Amino acid sequence: MQFNMKKDVGFITNTEFGELHIAGDEAYGYRPFQLMVASIAVCSGGVLRKILAKKRIEVEDITIDTKVDRNEAEANKIEKIYIHYRIKGDNLKENKIQQSIELASKNCPMAQSVKGSIEIEETFELV
Template sequence: MEFKMKEVGFTSEFEFGELHVAGDEQYGYRPFQLMVSAIVVCSGGVLRKILEKKRIHIEDITIKSEVERNESEANRIEKISIHYVITGKDLNEGKISQAIELANKNCPMTQSVKGSIEIEETFELVQTNG
């Protein structure tokens, strides 16, 4: 990866497109937003694959996240709360809970910050008839 300085922040070119990163949201994504997004979306993606492998059919996953930062230590990220809202038919709470634990152990982004950022995962199930 290569990042080029611009007037405010940096930019990089990827297969999908150009990424703008800056400390000011008017000029790009803030670094903490990218870090949290990487952890949350990686966790969700691994969870989705695990559910597919276990033949647990889901209709949708929405992920809500909250971030706790420590202003006295360079505004570092201390905790990320991840809340999955999983929609489907005949979902089993125990099986979903086990899948989330397994996803946490197999998500490269979560494992990369293990010991330095607390990751809290919760979930709720939305049962459908279809």
């Protein structure tokens, strides 16, 4: 990927899906921490989706909510990401979903990349 400086603030890159604007100020683009949280949450959710499909657990929908703890005293670094899945489907069993989430966490490349530096807590509810 190539990132080019914008005249005002931030950087821009072109992807097959369009332009991605990144800046420390939300007025000019996605903030870097937002992209990191999105990468981890969506990677985890995508791996979870594949695991559920392989286990033949039919899911109608998955919504992912996130919350972040940051440490202002240390460059506002991300210390913890809370990922909460709202999973919709028929006849879902909590123990099977919990096992699948644990397996997804171990197989998500983004989550594994930050292991030991950012804590990730995953919870779920069935709707």
